[in-house]
Amino acid sequence: MKSIVLFGAGNVATHLFRAISNTPKFRVVQVFNHKPENLLLFKSIVETTSNIEKVVPADIYLIAVKDDAISNIVEGLNFQGALVVHTAGAVPLDILKNLDRTGIFYPLQTFSKIKPVDFENIPICLEASNEEDMLILEELAGSISNKFFRIDSAQRKSLHVAAVFVSNFVNYLYSEGEAICTANNIPFEILHPLILETAVKVKELSPGEAQTGPAKRNDTKVIQAHLDMLGGNQKEIYSLLTKSIQHLHGKEL
Amino acid sequence: MKSIVLFGAGNVATHLFRAISNTPKFRVVQVFNHKPENLLLFKSIVETTSNIEKVVPADIYLIAVKDDAISNIVEGLNFQGALVVHTAGAVPLDILKNLDRTGIFYPLQTFSKIKPVDFENIPICLEASNEEDMLILEELAGSISNKFFRIDSAQRKSLHVAAVFVSNFVNYLYSEGEAICTANNIPFEILHPLILETAVKVKELSPGEAQTGPAKRNDTKVIQAHLDMLGGNQKEIYSLLTKSIQHLHGKEL
Numbered sequence: 001m002k003s004i005v006l007f008g009a010g011n012v013a014t015h016l017f018r019a020i021s022n023t024p025k026f027r028v029v030q031v032f033n034h035k036p037e038n039l040l041l042f043k044s045i046v047e048t049t050s051n052i053e054k055v056v057p058a059d060i061y062l063i064a065v066k067d068d069a070i071s072n073i074v075e076g077l078n079f080q081g082a083l084v085v086h087t088a089g090a091v092p093l094d095i096l097k098n099l100d101r102t103g104i105f106y107p108l109q110t111f112s113k114i115k116p117v118d119f120e121n122i123p124i125c126l127e128a129s130n131e132e133d134m135l136i137l138e139e140l141a142g143s144i145s146n147k148f149f150r151i152d153s154a155q156r157k158s159l160h161v162a163a164v165f166v167s168n169f170v171n172y173l174y175s176e177g178e179a180i181c182t183a184n185n186i187p188f189e190i191l192h193p194l195i196l197e198t199a200v201k202v203k204e205l206s207p208g209e210a211q212t213g214p215a216k217r218n219d220t221k222v223i224q225a226h227l228d229m230l231g232g233n234q235k236e237i238y239s240l241l242t243k244s245i246q247h248l249h250g251k252e253l
Numbered sequence: 254m255k256s257i258v259l260f261g262a263g264n265v266a267t268h269l270f271r272a273i274s275n276t277p278k279f280r281v282v283q284v285f286n287h288k289p290e291n292l293l294l295f296k297s298i299v300e301t302t303s304n305i306e307k308v309v310p311a312d313i314y315l316i317a318v319k320d321d322a323i324s325n326i327v328e329g330l331n332f333q334g335a336l337v338v339h340t341a342g343a344v345p346l347d348i349l350k351n352l353d354r355t356g357i358f359y360p361l362q363t364f365s366k367i368k369p370v371d372f373e374n375i376p377i378c379l380e381a382s383n384e385e386d387m388l389i390l391e392e393l394a395g396s397i398s399n400k401f402f403r404i405d406s407a408q409r410k411s412l413h414v415a416a417v418f419v420s421n422f423v424n425y426l427y428s429e430g431e432a433i434c435t436a437n438n439i440p441f442e443i444l445h446p447l448i449l450e451t452a453v454k455v456k457e458l459s460p461g462e463a464q465t466g467p468a469k470r471n472d473t474k475v476i477q478a479h480l481d482m483l484g485g486n487q488k489e490i491y492s493l494l495t496k497s498i499q500h501l502h503g504k505e506l
Contacts, residue, residue: 011465067475090467090475109447110454110465117450123443149443158437159444161479161491166430166444167451168466169494170423175460175501177419184411190376190402191412191419192456194362197370198420199452201363203445207428212264212363213421214343222320222343226414233497238414240493241422244486248428 002136003029005055005082007073008064009038012087012107016064017042019119019144026140030056032073033065052076060085060136062105067091074099083133089160092153093127103128103137106156107145110167119144125151125159176234208248215245255389256282258308258335260326261317262291264364265340269317270295272372272397279393283309285326286318305329313338313389315358320344327352336386342413345406346380356381356390359409360398363420372397378404378412429487461501468498 004020006013006028013031020026031042032049039048049055055077063073063086070086074096077084084096085103096102104127109117124141126148128134134150141148151159174195181188201210214222223242230238257273259266259281266284273279284295285302292301302308308330316323316339323339327349330337337349338356349355357380364370377394379401381387387403394401404412427448434441454463467475476495483491 066470067472090478108443110451110463121446123446125443147443147446149440151439151443155437155439157478157482158433159439160475161482162430162433162439162444163447164466164468164479164491165426165433165487167447168464168468168498169426169490170448170451171455171460171464171466172468172494172498172501173418173423173426174455175464177415178455178460180411180415180418184408186404186408186412186415187402188459190361190378190400191415193374193376193400194416194420195423195452195455198363198423199448202424202427202431202448206441207424207431210363211421211424211428213417213424215417215421215425217319219320222413225343225410226417229410229414233500234418237422237493237497238417240490241425244490245421245425247486248425 002026002059002140004060004062005030005032005058006062006064007032009033009035009042010064010066013064014041015117015119016062016087016107016144017046020140021045023140023143025143026060029058034069058082060140063087070095083128083136085137089125089156089163092157093129094153096129101129101133103133104153104156105137105141106151108159108163110171120146123147123149125149125156127152127156173237176237180234211245211249213245215242216249218246255279255312255393257313257315258283258285258311259315259317260285261319262286262288262295263317263319265360266317267294268364268370268372269315269340269360269397270299271369273393274298276393276396278396279313282311287322311335313393316340323348336381336389338390342378342409342416345410346382347406349382354382354386356386357406357409358390358394359404361412361416363424373399376400376402378402378409380405380409426490429490433487464498464502466498468495469502471499 020028030047033039036050042048057080061082061084067088083101084099085105087105089106106125107122109122122145124145126137128137178188273281283300285308286292289303295301310333314335314337320341336354337352338358340358342359359378360375362375375398377398379390381390431441
């Protein structure tokens with residue numbers, strides 16, 4: 001059994017805590033967060049602390065805090081040979097460079113505290129400063145998920161940008177869709193099957209093959225009618241993405 | 254049993270044909286397309302024609318062609334009292350205004366010919382020029398799907414714009430994500446669970462609540478690092494959508 005101190009009490013930390021609690025070979029022995037009020041959810045089930053000097057020794061220090069806060073935690077700790085791992089997609093392994101045993105454990109998923117996620121299907125991107133520690137991370141990853149990949153820091157940086165496009169930006173487009181529905185007394189629910197089908201489709205077809213719509217068909221009448229209905233930000237987004245689709249699919253002809 | 258002549262041989266027409274073939278109360282008696290080569294798939298299972306004058310009488314003329322081609326078909330036909338219905342999200346009922354019995358049967362979904370879709374879960378938006386014909390369309394819709402809605406032409410126009418945002422534009426963002434992966438030797442497959450979870454999430458949370466990512470967190474360091482990695486079109490999209498998210502969520506604070 002390997003012991004883990006978990007740093008953070010946000011979405012990623014909360015979901016990791018739940019997932020690790022169900023594994024036989026790893027155990028979270030303490031949760032650290034600099035704000036005691038954020039530890040309330042954990043207090044009854046695990047030891048917690050907001051004092052960095054009271055962090056207990058452990059096999060793995062798993063740092064799942066805001067990207068900007070990683071350095072502060074690393075500087076405040078006495079590591080006593082622990083494997084120190086962070087979960088940030090956009091932060092390179094370098095940030096831990098003064099330590100002997102370091103790694104990255106990046107679950108590539110979007111988390112909201114209130115919605116449960118099934119960790120089994122979340123791909124975990126791993127990196128470690130030596131092969132022995134990589135094997136430990138693979139064991140941890142394999143015990144909560146059935147998909148893990150060795151992804152180096154440069155690749156992970158690119159992957160994080162790609163994730164912003166396919167998740168954060170996509171979700172924003174859902175917001176725009178909802179806003180248009182609400183403004184016209186249409187239940188947003190009517191768009192759910194379309195949203196789901198669009199997502200499921202790219203498991204079988206590449207997004208290039210799956211593209212449909214007025215921009216792909218170069219249906220200028222519909223495009224103009226849509227632009228005439230939109231204003232401000234929505235119009236700007238419609239215009240840029242339509243041009244982008246036309247450009248991509250024009251090149252392919 | 255009501256007879257249907259189906260106009261069109263594209264994605265929507267093909268999927269409608271398959272779905273209607275499984276209903277007991279409606280039957281496609283003929284498929285029309287102006288290009289005979291597009292009718293090859295249908296030829297062995299149903300009567301087909303490319304000559305508008307050879308279109309047979311039927312209870313319903315279901316026009317599932319490119320938006321621009323609807324007028325041509327309507328002008329070329331002798332209707333003999335049929336209910337004339339088109340499937341275009343962006344075309345108002347007005348386009349059929351010289352006819353007595355008209356309607357709209359708009360399945361709100363994205364179709365690719367090679368990927369089967371489950372019509373049962375596709376919402377169908379209905380409009381008709383009289384209540385009696387609305388009941389016929391509700392019967393047809395109800396026999397291939399369990400979700401149908403009365404949506405007037407103005408609402409449907411807005412809904413179509415919303416669908417472009419949550420499907421066509423979303424799919425384009427998937428393309429960008431795939432392009433970034435490919436350029437960095439990362440399997441696009443690694444993003445599938447994230448894509449699916451992002452889509453599933455907005456069934457339970459509104460997209461506003463579900464928003465995550467550097468723009469939402471106003472994580473300027475990560476945003477700048479991402480912008481530095483991107484060029485051209487990708488940079489322009491990243492920049493516009495980040496500003497849009499910051500604007501939306503800034504307003505809410």
